[in-house]
Amino acid sequence: MAAQDRTAEGIGDGIDPVLLGIINNNFVNICREMGITMTRTAFSPIFNEGLDFSCVLFDRHGNMIGQAEFCPAQLAASLFIVRWTVEELGVDSFEPGDVVLHNDPYRGGAHIPEHSVIRPVFHGGELWGFVANVGHLAEIGGKAVGSFAADATEVFQEGLRIPPVKIVSRDENNLDLWRLIMANHRTPRNTWGDLNAQIGSLRVAERRLLELLDRYGAEFVSQAAEELMDYSERWMRAEIAAIPDGSYEFTDWMEDDGVVDEPVKFHVTVTIDGDRMIVDWTGSSPQVRGPINATYGVTSGAVYNAVFHVTDSSIPKNSGAYRPIHIIAPPGTVTNVVYPGPSVGGNTETHPKLVDMVTGALAPVMRDRVAAAEGASACNFLFGGVHPKTGDYYANYHLEGCGWGAKDYDDGNDCTIVVNGNCRNTPVEIFETRYPLETVEYSLIADSGGAGRHRGGLGTRRIMRVGAGAEVTASALFDRTKGEFRAWGLEGGLPGGYGAILVKRNGDTEFRTFPEVYGTVSASKFTNILLKEGDEIMLDAPGGGGFGDPLERDRDAVARDVAEGIVSPEAARDVYGWDG
Amino acid sequence: MTTVGHWEPIVTQIWDTVITPCDCCGQVVAKRLWVVDVDGEEHRFCSTRCEELYRTHVVPQRRAETAT
């Protein structure tokens, strides 16, 4: 059924469809305006450059009724975070002007740096709904600068954990709580600015939502939200029903967990049963010691992310769209960490692999909609120290774009942030103006896109040198740097290129691995290495997998790749059979 | 689909970290569990929706696995 037919058939049984569309667009645009407020008022590059936050609307029962183009992982986790918060605190505990803060990974969160702020919206003295903002604070204490401890073995090392608490009561800051939080973060001024940017975005959303309720009536907008959720549910059910019934399985691996140098197994069974989908992660490894465990919010978010990639993108994204999708994630496994297991890397390294696994499982029956695996590493690079020019302490969380998988109809995207985030690239100028890191090279890596009839996207190389008079404490959490753990191809497509994080100490002539230079357990995951003036660090993001036989690639496309330096002449000859 | 069941509150002390997962989906439950008997065994679910999923998917799947 075409989307247009479905729209006409499905949406017209209650409120006028045009009006319903207007209400839905209002919900989406309120979220977008929250986002603009965030980027313009936050202190940290992770927000105003990286866009690592998400803005969402909920009804009074905790159903998501609106979202915009933010981070899929945070959007999905917000479903659980807001419902948890409302259930745990009790719906009657909310008063006008309150803001609840929450970053607990065991209460629906994606990982501990992600801080949610939630504000109730009252209309005519009645609770109508909630507005929420989920944002990744760049520094929240814990053992590693930048709060991304790649060798953490329990949550207490990952940062300050906060269950749902009121940070603002009736529009008055709870300053005792603020002081407690800021005393445990390394860059408290940024915490103050960034959390207030999040809270400010809630006030903007509340104002806009109240305008909408005044204009159309609270009862009417509630009814519209209900109808929109039912509409999304019907549409999603129709999409799922179009997939052949059956159970489809997939297995993938992570190279290590940062603490124990052994591969970690992930397994999924996707069952299509009429108009419902059941995604079962039974068979995955038991919870591991290192921080690549996924929370329930992460695993669920990955499933929703995958499903939204292979279904009609026009489905309004609200709780209704999620109803036909069921997730089983056994507690105590890498897909559902239990207290006090660590999980900071589960949101960045595990989530994208889980997304690819769900689409990989469905590939035999949805080949025109799926892609080969992406680089699937956020290439998390954390650094901090005292800036030699200002004397101020700084800390930053940086992520790199990697290559995405090729599809049956196109090459994969180059240098794109992992599928769990819609985050933006941090410009070279930010490193050089705010931090003592000079960029030596920033380039696409030739031959890093998995070969195929359609080629995987390319990863990037970034080399940075520690500036004069500076010391930088660095941590990293990468994956796909060795062995058989590269981004897999489909239908004869080859794997993408390796990722890497290497160091060249001042005076050395070549880059080497961190185990070679500093004796870390993992080459891709380590914490708190001190880099000194003149040391250089190389961040290589992995490439995406290819789709189809490389020998079938269009010859003009191979020639263009060679001319642009995307594929080397040697690879063109040896892998693509090119004789140009 | 739901048979006789009841909601049971999760009682915690202030120092407790809540770690009660649903017997079906695995997610941690905040305040109350849906307690119900399935095939002579007591189960604790996050919702009646998970009871239905358990009865219509997990149980038949386990039976099929045992049969093979």
Ligand SMILES: [Zn+2]
């Ligand atoms: Zn459940």
